[in-house]
Amino acid sequence: MSETGRQSDDPKTPEELYRYLVERVAGMESQNQELKEQIRQLESDKRYIETQKIRYEREVRKLKSEVEHLKTPPLIVGTITDVIDSGRVVVRSSAGPRFLVRVSQSVDTEQMKAGVRCTLNQQSLAIVELLPSSYDSQVYGMEVVELPGETYEDIGGLEKQITEIREAVELPMTRPELFANIGITPPKGVLLYGPPGTGKTLLAKAVAHETHAAFLHTVGSELVQKYIGEGARLVRELFDLAREKAPSIVFIDEIDAIGASRTEAMTSGDREVQRTLMQLLAAMDGFEQRGDVKIIGATNRIDILDAALLRPGRFDRIIEIPLPDTEGRFAILQVHTRGMNIDTSVDMMEVARLTEGRNGADLNAICMEAGMFAIRQEHTKVCQNDFIMALSKFRYDFERESRLPTTSVMFA
Ligand SMILES: Nc1ncnc2c1ncn2[C@@H]1O[C@H](COP(=O)(O)OP(=O)(O)OP(=O)(O)O)[C@@H](O)[C@H]1O
Known part of the structure; x- marks a missing residue:
């Protein structure tokens, strides 16, 4: 700006100077207001980002520990058959063969005796820890409800699905003679599939309520443990418990965690999953179709399920639970x-x-x-x-x- 230009803009009289200052003060006040608003906005964003940061840091810590957990090789489960001395023990592994193995220092040698179950390191086969004789079902996330409180009244919509599950599960349990008279075998297992949060668990619980059956709720991923051979054993225990509690309904959520079809190349983790699946199929085959133990599976990924699970005599009634309209x-x-x-x-x-x-x-x-x-x-x-x-x-x-x-x- 030129010297003359500046001079012409400058206030000359005291009134002009007064007006000029009032305008400047007003302008600065409004700018100040805007800046205050921006600060408030930035502070609120900062607070939000800080909470998200804490949340993500927590998640990163959780994921890191999960990665650590996954990196540790699975342990083999065995049963002590003979204790030679405090450092040498004969163990039968869950895979069959017997070994003479060493014992880690952390193991309480007083507790070592024939029949006690233990875990073995995959490489050295040394005993890593002794296992309690029977697992608490809660440890494996298994929920046993003697009689669930949920009823069909608590389900919104899904009328067609309720009718289907009543025919497939409720009727064979409450009126088995209908099937015997007509000479048909009711479905053994029912598979519910659909997106999460659509009422699959709710439906299974309502059926258990209606049939006065105990509800045994387990999650596929919980059955596949880090201990080799334990998945199959847990499935066996689950079905033993179901027989004991009969009439009962076994509900296996996330069944795809054990029932996904596999490719040729298998890792040891895959083989463990495969063994668990085989045990599940064997357990299902061992059940009476007209019996009072029913199996309901649930999945969000029916597309990846192994065809063996869907054969007749297994999950032979498939019910879709879609998002509600x-x-x-x-x-x-x-x-x-x-x-x-x-x-x-x-x-x-x-x-x-x-x-x-x-x-x-x-x-x-x-x-x-x-x-x-x-x-x-x-x-x-x-x-x-x-x-x-x-x-x-x-x-x-x-x-x-x-x-x-x-x-x-x-x-x-
Ligand atoms: N059709 C429905 N009627 C009434 N409530 C429902 C319905 N579907 C879902 N809900 C509500 O959502 C909750 C979660 O549903 P539920 O656990 O049965 O879903 P899900 O399909 O088993 O989910 P996921 O696949 O994640 O296990 C229920 O406890 C209930 O409150």
Whole structure:
């Protein structure tokens, strides 16, 4: 800017100078406001990023320990057949052959006697630890419910699937004579497949409730342990327990963890999974079709299942549990709002329409969230706006979650 130019812009009279200063102060105040707003925004982003950082650091620690766990070679399970002295023991391995093995220093030699089960190092075959004679089922994530409280009333939609499972599991258990009279054998196992959170476990529990059966719930990945030979033994124990508790329903979630079809090249981990699957097939074959133990499997990945599992006499009834459509979502919302104080103005069909693509577990969470909004607003009833707020929070969290992987790179 030229000297003359600057002079012409400069205030000349005291009034002009006053106006000029007032304008500058106003301009700076508004700038200050904007900066304060930016700081507030940045601080809120910082807080969010810090919580995400803590979350991801925790996850990294968990994954690292899982990687460590996976890197350690599996141990062989054996049974002591003879103790020669405190350093030398004869052991029969779960694979069959007997070995004369050494004992690690950490093992309590007082407890070593014939019949005690132990784990052996894969390379040196030395005894690493002694195992308790019988495992606590809880250790392996097996849940035994004498009589589940869930009923068909607690399931929204899925009418066709309820009818199918009633025919395949409930009827043979409650009225076996119908099948005997007609001369047909009911299905032995039922496979439920579909996306997560769509009510597969809920359905299996409701069948157990209706048939007054004990519910034995296990997860495929829990059956494949790090101990060689243990997966097969756990399957045997699971079915022994099912017989003991009969009438009972064995529910195996994530069955693909043991039942995925395998390629030619197998690692020792794959062979362990294969042995577990073989035991499961043998256990299923050993069951009476008209008996009072029924097997229900569940998976999100039916496409990778070994064909052997789907042969007649095994999982011979396959039921798809899809994501709910609008009617289904409406029915699920009805179930989850049954005990809530809902304002008559709430248009539940509209909520169902707005939740396209959501599963039953999400809908349950949305109802809870709407209830929380009502409490926060000190409403006496949950109104439409509480549902709208819950939906937008849910959508926001969901979108935020899907954006996270890019952010997490920063903390890796
Ligand atoms: N059809 C439904 N009706 C009512 N509630 C449902 C329904 N589907 C899911 N839910 C709710 O979602 C929760 C989780 O469902 P569930 O554990 O049965 O899903 P899943 O299909 O077994 O999932 P996963 O494949 O992850 O094991 C249930 O406890 C229930 O609250």
